[in-house]
Amino acid sequence: MSVLLTNGRIYTLDEANPVVDTLVVRDGRIAFAGRRADVNVAAAEEAIDLGGRAALPGLVDAHGHLMHLARARLSLDAGGARSEAEVAERVAARAATLPRGEWLGGRGWDQNRWPEREWPTKGALDRAAPHHPVSLTRIDGHATWANSAALAAAGIDAATEEPSGGRIMRDGRGEPTGVLIDTAQRLLQRAEPRPSDERFDQAVREAIAECLAAGLTGIHEMGAELYALDSYRRLVERGQFPFRNYAAVAARSESTWAHYRERGPEKFGEDRVVVGALKLMIDGALGSRGAALHEPYCDDPGNTGLVLIPPEEIAQLTLAGAERGFQVCVHAIGDRANTLALDALEQTLARAPRRDHRFRVEHAQILTERDIPRFRQLGALPSMQATHCTSDMEWAAERLGPERLRGAYAWRSLLDTGVVIAGGSDFPVESPSPFHGIYASVARRPQSGAERGWQPEQRMTRAEAVRSFTTWNAYASRQEHSLGSLAVGKLADLVVLSDDVFACPEARMAQIAPVLTLVGGEVVYRLSSP
Structure with a gap:
């Protein structure tokens, strides 16, 4: 044809x-x-x-979550709420439509948008939905707010120990308040039922349609799990997957990584889906104060964030992934996490040199001055989301202070060393529209046009911003010969x-x-x- x-x-x-x-x-x-x-x-x-x-x-999004975008379509939208009470009202309205005892999931709340900017508690959800387990994931996916019924279903109480790399928020009596951060969320996720294959397949189709309507032709999916990949395979076989997905499997999912550690990379659907990478997570997110920093948060003295994987295991997993043919993509937001990621690459290359490893640092959000040139020196690729910069402008300075802010979202500093930047959105944290990311890269201002004086010297040119969603993303996924x-x-x-x-x-x-x-x-x- x-x-x-x-x-x-x-x-x-x-x-x-x-x-x-x-x-x-x-x-x-x-x-x-x-x-x-x-x-x-x-x-x-x-x-x-x-x-x-x-x-x-x-246009390809180098850091998106099709699996989570699909799950979000099956749950309550808590995005845009301006207070804890507003989220609770939405929960109450949804609970009234569900059979008694049915799990009520949701996503999108952000306490940084609320007047008091304080963590929510289970009490508001207990009152809104006393007869339903409720679990609402924060906008960044790094914290979950649950009610008493959900905590009880998961067996989480005052005696529950915090897992490594996680935090259970507690009150003065040691009782869980309802907020679980980073790896502590897994305690709850084990109890939450997954949707049926039929419902999830339909949600994936709708999520792909949303991506296509936004202007995307493909994504690099960070942290795909087996159940999602099984859905993509079913849709490919039915001719219902009009999209490209370069998937990085989730190392945090034991069953997923065990499967692909034995199997190795794979492609299906005439390369519509390429399982070619391994996703590791070193730290949490800045919005939930889980990003790992060298020094404490300015607005939370004594807290330096969370390291989700012990430093010695980061290098081990990096080497294991590379030896099995996977490109390694490491989530690192805080400056300490980025140092650990680059250290792990350096150790891996010392043990097993590779000329064209294309090791990726996902987010590369807060960097020390010393680490910026290390990307080029080690051959690491920063995979960054420009809309995080414009979304975080309202509160990031409170977290970091002026000194660290100079190394935040440092696109120009990295480009000037000779690296390329893979551009993405981290949807559903942000909109999947690549044009939001291109605009943010060029303007370094929110869409309102407000000038916040956020290191305008770090802006990209239009050509660079477009390449970050096209040629540079193709290179970042080893697909530059075809895409x-x-x-x-x-x-x-x-x-x-x-x-x-x-x-x-x-x-x-x-x-x-x-x-x-x-x-x-x-x-x-x-x-x-x-």
């Missing part, structure tokens, strides 16, 4: 042929990129007039845009949306005929 796309301003991101007006797609790949006058495609089965619109190679640009021979993944990301006013960048999206030469999303 061949398709002609013409009358567009097509940014190929191929340095040898950067802007063209016509593409020919044949058998899912780019067969021609150039001027309409230079190609004869009378036999094309379909011709698409782009109407002068701009087009880009397929990332619209060069002849590569897969025909592309997005036709509502506005030109390179030419429109900066303030309009975040509002760009896809008009037409192709994955492997097939139209998978169409807003209207371009």
Whole structure:
């Protein structure tokens, strides 16, 4: 099958042929990129007039969570609530629709948006849903707020010991308050029932549709578990997976890592799903004060965050993953966590040198001045989410203070050392729209336009921001020979845009949306005929 796309301003991101007006797609790949006058495609089965619109190679989110986006569609949305009481009201309304005793899950609350900025307690949920176990995951996925019924179902009480790398918030009597941080969440998750295969498969389809409508053609999924990968396989077999997923399996899931440690990497669905990486988590998140810092939090003296994996195990797991053929992706937000991640890579390379390991540091959010050049020196790739910067602006200074803030979200400092940055969103923590991330990278301001003076010298150029969702992401997943640009021979993944990301006013960048999206030469999303 061949398709002609013409009358567009097509940014190929191929340095040898950067802007063209016509593409020919044949058998899912780019067969021609150039001027309409230079190609004869009378036999094309379909011709698409782009109407002068701009087009880009397929946009890929280098750090997203399709599994969690799907689960969120099956649970209560606590996002955007401005107080603990507002979340409780939503819980009460949902509980009234459920059979007595049914588990009520949810996600999205953020105490940093509340006037008092204090942790919630189980009491509000007990009053809202006295006859249901309730567990609500914080927006960043690093804390869970539960009621007494959920805590009892999980066997969590005053005598429960905190797991390594976790925290059970307690009151003055030692009783759990209802908030579990980082690895302590697993105590609760073991008791929470999973959705049926049928419900989860449908939720995945809806989540993919949401990603396509946002402008994505694929993701790098960080921390995929076996049950989610089984769902993707079922959908691929039914022809219901119009998306690409480079999956990093979750080391924290014992069953998932045990399976893939024995099996090794795999691909299925004509490479729509590539299980090629291992995801490790060194620390928690800044918003829940679990990010591991060298010095205490400015707004929580005595707390330096949480290290979820003992330092000696980080290097062991890094080596084990690499030996089995997996790219290793390590979650590190705090400056201490980033030091530990880079130390682990250095130790691994000393024991087993590898020329092209493409070790990734997921988030690389807070860095010491000493660690910034180490990325380039060790060949590590920072995978960063620009919208975290603009979302965290309201409160991050309270956590870090002015000195550490200079090494926060330090895109320009890293780029100037010669590394590339893989761009993502961390959805569902943030919106899956890649244009929100591109705007945040370029403007380094919230979408309101408010100038907060957050190290404007760290901004990216538009070209860098776009590459962070295209060519640099392809390199960050070892797929640069087939994805990332619209060069002849590569897969025909592309997005036709509502506005030109390179030419429109900066303030309009975040509002760009896809008009037409192709994955492997097939139209998978169409807003209207371009």
